[in-house]
Amino acid sequence: MIKDLWYKNAVVYCLSVGTYMDANGDGVGDFSGLMRRLDYINGLGVSAIWLMPFQASPGRDNGYDISDYYSVNPAYGTLGDFVEFTHAAKQRGIRVLIDLVVNHTSNEHAWFKEARRDPKSKYRDWYVWSKKKPANADKGMVFPGVQKSTWTHDPVAKEYYFHRFYDFQPDLNTSNPEVQAEILRIMGFWIQLGVSGFRMDAVPFVISTKGAEVNKPREQYGMLRDFREFLQWRVGDSMILAEANVLPNTDMQYFGDDGDRMHMMFNFQVNQNLFYALAAADTKPLVKAMEKTKPRPPSGQWGMFLRNHDELDLGRLTEKQRKKVFAAFGPNKEDQLYDRGIRRRLAPMLGGDRRRIELAYSLMFTLPGTPVLRYGDELGMGDDLSLPERECCRTPMQWSTEPHGGFTKSDKPVMPVIDRGPYGYEHVNAAFQRRDPNSMLNWIERIIRMRKEVPEVGWGDFEVIKAGNDAVLALRYDWRNNSVLFLHNFAGEPIEVEFKTGLGDERDDKLVDLLGDAHSNAQTNGKHCVCLEAYGYRWYRVGGLDYLLNRSDV
Ligand code: NOJ
Numbered sequence: 001m002i003k004d005l006w007y008k009n010a011v012v013y014c015l016s017v018g019t020y021m022d023a024n025g026d027g028v029g030d031f032s033g034l035m036r037r038l039d040y041i042n043g044l045g046v047s048a049i050w051l052m053p054f055q056a057s058p059g060r061d062n063g064y065d066i067s068d069y070y071s072v073n074p075a076y077g078t079l080g081d082f083v084e085f086t087h088a089a090k091q092r093g094i095r096v097l098i099d100l101v102v103n104h105t106s107n108e109h110a111w112f113k114e115a116r117r118d119p120k121s122k123y124r125d126w127y128v129w130s131k132k133k134p135a136n137a138d139k140g141m142v143f144p145g146v147q148k149s150t151w152t153h154d155p156v157a158k159e160y161y162f163h164r165f166y167d168f169q170p171d172l173n174t175s176n177p178e179v180q181a182e183i184l185r186i187m188g189f190w191i192q193l194g195v196s197g198f199r200m201d202a203v204p205f206v207i208s209t210k211g212a213e214v215n216k217p218r219e220q221y222g223m224l225r226d227f228r229e230f231l232q233w234r235v236g237d238s239m240i241l242a243e244a245n246v247l248p249n250t251d252m253q254y255f256g257d258d259g260d261r262m263h264m265m266f267n268f269q270v271n272q273n274l275f276y277a278l279a280a281a282d283t284k285p286l287v288k289a290m291e292k293t294k295p296r297p298p299s300g301q302w303g304m305f306l307r308n309h310d311e312l313d314l315g316r317l318t319e320k321q322r323k324k325v326f327a328a329f330g331p332n333k334e335d336q337l338y339d340r341g342i343r344r345r346l347a348p349m350l351g352g353d354r355r356r357i358e359l360a361y362s363l364m365f366t367l368p369g370t371p372v373l374r375y376g377d378e379l380g381m382g383d384d385l386s387l388p389e390r391e392c393c394r395t396p397m398q399w400s401t402e403p404h405g406g407f408t409k410s411d412k413p414v415m416p417v418i419d420r421g422p423y424g425y426e427h428v429n430a431a432f433q434r435r436d437p438n439s440m441l442n443w444i445e446r447i448i449r450m451r452k453e454v455p456e457v458g459w460g461d462f463e464v465i466k467a468g469n470d471a472v473l474a475l476r477y478d479w480r481n482n483s484v485l486f487l488h489n490f491a492g493e494p495i496e497v498e499f500k501t502g503l504g505d506e507r508d509d510k511l512v513d514l515l516g517d518a519h520s521n522a523q524t525n526g527k528h529c530v531c532l533e534a535y536g537y538r539w540y541r542v543g544g545l546d547y548l549l550n551r552s553d554v
């Protein structure tokens with residue numbers, strides 16, 4: 001497989017323009033502000049930025065309710081600013097991915113307005129209608145508690161319309177060929193403006209059959225191939241990263257057996273089991289999740305993440321496992337959401353314990369896939385639980401000790417900046433951390449640099465190695481005659497492990513420590529013996545450091 005598939009070994013940084021940096025002082029982050037911070041992002045060493053939705057929107061779901069796909073929200077700037085931004089990112093070698101939210105539109109989109117008003121309009125069939133309230137209207141809500149139904153009566157159309165998410169997000173009738181053509185047109189538009197691909201929102205729902213008479217929705221996987229094919233004809237190295245929280249036995253349907261559907265998928269299975277492992281110091285279910293999600297086409301890749309802008313969904317864990325994670329990381333009602341998730345940022349979930357935070361990130365960077373980091377996590381930012389639902393972990397970036405953390409000069413920031421407690425901007429900000437060699441920020445920068453030096457993780461095959469203790473995960477990756485090995489101790493006490501690398505050749509004898517100088521030589525029985533500190537981790541290159549000499553670079 002040629003190395004041109006850049007996303008196989010990339011580091012992605014996700015941010016929302018509105019809460020990143022406000023340059024014009026109106027309280028809302030904008031593209032000009034983001035441009036000023038590009039060198040900061042570049043300094044982190046990331047390969048791509050994923051922008052959350054920034055198109056025109058009434059903003060009732062953090063921009064995931066778009067009212068014009070071919071625009072930039074005027075509060076963030078203009079299309080001109082957007083192009084300047086993608087150009088400036090390109091100059092720094094950073095690619096730009098954007099959200100593609102086409103399962104639904106805002107109810108303020110002109111298509112929906114037209115569809116409601118005029119039953120004869122072509123847009124009527126762009127949405128999903130029913131004259132009577134469907135029997136399953138109270139089922140399948142994504143936001144239980146806040147969302148009462150999936151079908152709502154529209155007084156103008158005098159019919160019910162389908163909405164998988166909030167009632168202000170009517171679902172597009174994605175089976176309609178005209179809608180499908182429009183989705184391609186949207187992709188073509190943004191590709192032309194310089195993006196390298198899309199994080200596709202709610203993919204299982206996009207491809208699902210929809211309608212009052214649909215009792216058992218069916219996924220139309222062929223659509224995924226159409227999206228990919230179109231995109232790659234337009235720009236060969238562009239890609240789609242699918243948000244699809246599905247069971248492992250359908251993963252290959254999303255990737256395509258021949259690797260002809262989605263290029264990447266977020267690995268929700270590993271994400272949830274990783275949090276269980278962190279909570280219970282038990283890696284068995286995590287290993288199972290990794291084995292189950294091992295199959296993927298050679299060109300396919302997993303997106304590895306810890307937290308994102310939504311709640312930490314624990315819906316795929318067993319009742320017992322979920323309870324353990326809640327008890328460890330979100331014991332109070334106010335920490336939890338929709339009975340299945342935790343709405344906190346990573347640092348406060350882990351009690352601000354630097355050892356555990358490093359362990360979690362070290363895992364994110366070394367589990368099989370491409371790491372996806374969320375803005376502010378590189379500083380260990382916290383959350384504001386006084387904000388409703390998922391808003392609590394979407395507060396503005398904390399740049400300095402200036403008012404509102406240097407995010408805006410306005411006295412009315414679009415979201416309150418965290419200004420009290422241990423995570424307040426006076427303690428947690430980029431300016432301080434830039435100067436402190438031991439800061440989280442500088443640690444993240446170093447770990448990203450090292451991650452780029454171990455392409456085996458992005459490209460290679462992994463093997464779980466027996467280390468004799470379920471609290472320790474030992475992983476080896478092999479690629480092009482090179483091997484790296486990682487140890488992670490999930491327990492709060494030191495653990496000594498004895499293990500064989502499993503390679504079975506002369507390289508076994510030496511493990512070169514990539515983050516420190518604790519190299520390891522095999523004992524006479526061929527085993528390595530390593531003592532890991534509480535929550536300790538090690539990155540090793542197996543055999544020695546001369547790998548560059550014998551690895552083909554194509
Ligand atoms: C998934 C997004 O991550 C979430 O934030 C959003 O509310 C829903 N899709 C609906 O677009």
